[in-house]
Amino acid sequence: MAPIARPFLFALLATVATAAAAAPSRTPDREPPPTELKAQDRKPSTSQPAAGLNELYERLRDAGDDVEAKGVATLIERRLDRSGSATVDLLTDRARQAMTTQDFALAAELMDRVTAIEPAWSEGWNRRATVFWLLTDKSTAIADLQRALILEPRHFEAWAALGRIYLSMDDKVRAMNAYRRALAIYPRMPKLKDAMERLSPEVDGRDL
Numbered sequence: 001m002a003p004i005a006r007p008f009l010f011a012l013l014a015t016v017a018t019a020a021a022a023a024p025s026r027t028p029d030r031e032p033p034p035t036e037l038k039a040q041d042r043k044p045s046t047s048q049p050a051a052g053l054n055e056l057y058e059r060l061r062d063a064g065d066d067v068e069a070k071g072v073a074t075l076i077e078r079r080l081d082r083s084g085s086a087t088v089d090l091l092t093d094r095a096r097q098a099m100t101t102q103d104f105a106l107a108a109e110l111m112d113r114v115t116a117i118e119p120a121w122s123e124g125w126n127r128r129a130t131v132f133w134l135l136t137d138k139s140t141a142i143a144d145l146q147r148a149l150i151l152e153p154r155h156f157e158a159w160a161a162l163g164r165i166y167l168s169m170d171d172k173v174r175a176m177n178a179y180r181r182a183l184a185i186y187p188r189m190p191k192l193k194d195a196m197e198r199l200s201p202e203v204d205g206r207d208l
Contacts, residue, residue: 069188080123107131122151156186176203
């Protein structure tokens with residue numbers, strides 16, 4: 001794929017770097033250390049700690065209905081969306097905007113940069129795979145999804161996407177295996193059971 005729109009990309013990266021360098025440093029007002037607080041001023045915390053990913057995946061697996069499962073899946077997706085880098089977040093958002101205007105080549109360039117900056121961010125590879133799928137580069141999309149799944153083996157969206165790509169290549173066995181992995185993580189994943197039921201007779205054989 002020939003790179004395009006490099007001046008835009010470099011200008012974007014320069015803007016991010018300049019903004020970061022120009023940001024004024026703040027010295028927070030001094031607060032008294034815990035030893036200076038009076039006993040009566042110490043209030044017990046009433047907020048509950050945020051659930052960890054392991055707990056969320058357990059809740060997703062054991063969800064009692066579709067509404068609960070969808071809510072938990074959304075929380076997981078929000079956690080996976082966190083790159084931990086303001087630069088990566090900005091580049092990812094620009095890639096999303098490029099995709100909405102169908103400038104997939106620019107989106108691919110931006111996501112190349114994202115995965116170079118944060119190679120351990122599983123969602124970056126998942127999103128890059130989406131771009132290459134839209135560019136009909138299935139082999140690169142598959143490689144990106146596999147990379148995402150090495151980093152986060154419970155990424156149910158990546159498993160489902162991998163199944164769809166394999167199915168488009170008429171590799172029904174691998175498609176079914178990927179769907180099963182997604183379903184094991186997210187048993188109430190929308191439309192997944194229907195897809196598996198349609199595929200099952202061809203992969204597992206019909207009941208006599």
